[in-house]
Amino acid sequence: MFTDEYFMKMALYEAEIALEKDEVPIGCVIVSNNRVIARAHNLTEALNDVTAHAEMQAITSAANFLGGKYLKDCTLYVSLEPCVMCSGALSWSQISKVVIGARDEQRGFINKKLSLHPKTEIIVGVMEHECSSIVKEFFKSKR
Ligand SMILES: [Zn+2]
Numbered sequence: 001m002f003t004d005e006y007f008m009k010m011a012l013y014e015a016e017i018a019l020e021k022d023e024v025p026i027g028c029v030i031v032s033n034n035r036v037i038a039r040a041h042n043l044t045e046a047l048n049d050v051t052a053h054a055e056m057q058a059i060t061s062a063a064n065f066l067g068g069k070y071l072k073d074c075t076l077y078v079s080l081e082p083c084v085m086c087s088g089a090l091s092w093s094q095i096s097k098v099v100i101g102a103r104d105e106q107r108g109f110i111n112k113k114l115s116l117h118p119k120t121e122i123i124v125g126v127m128e129h130e131c132s133s134i135v136k137e138f139f140k141s142k143r
């Protein structure tokens with residue numbers, strides 16, 4: 001029951017909430033022992049803050065929940081590949097696993113030849129189609 005798809009759907013649901021607020025639709029959840037301990041979506045417009053990416057907020061909120069800064073034994077599910085800023089934050093958090101929906105060839109960390117913490121397992125392409133089309137549709141509607 002607790003598959004990568006199961007939690008990616010929750011990340012995608014967060015992206016849909018962002019879309020309703022006219023934010024770039026990216027969402028994520030952080031899971032520990034099959035329990036969601038943080039959920040967030042992009043809020044850069046609402047907060048007037050370029051750092052208010054879903055991942056940044058979820059990292060802070062998961063650390064608050066755990067009462068420690070390191071996210072060991074945690075998995076982040078994010079609908080779009082993290083950017084350079086978020087990959088840096090994820091690296092500092094020492095998170096155990098990162099599951100990515102769709103790739104972001106232009107702004108994602110992978111093409112920038114960056115990696116996360118050496119111990120972090122990375123999985124790419126879970127529900128890729130759904131995760132990428134919500135972003136594509138959003139930008140299409142903006143043109
Ligand atoms: Zn980011």
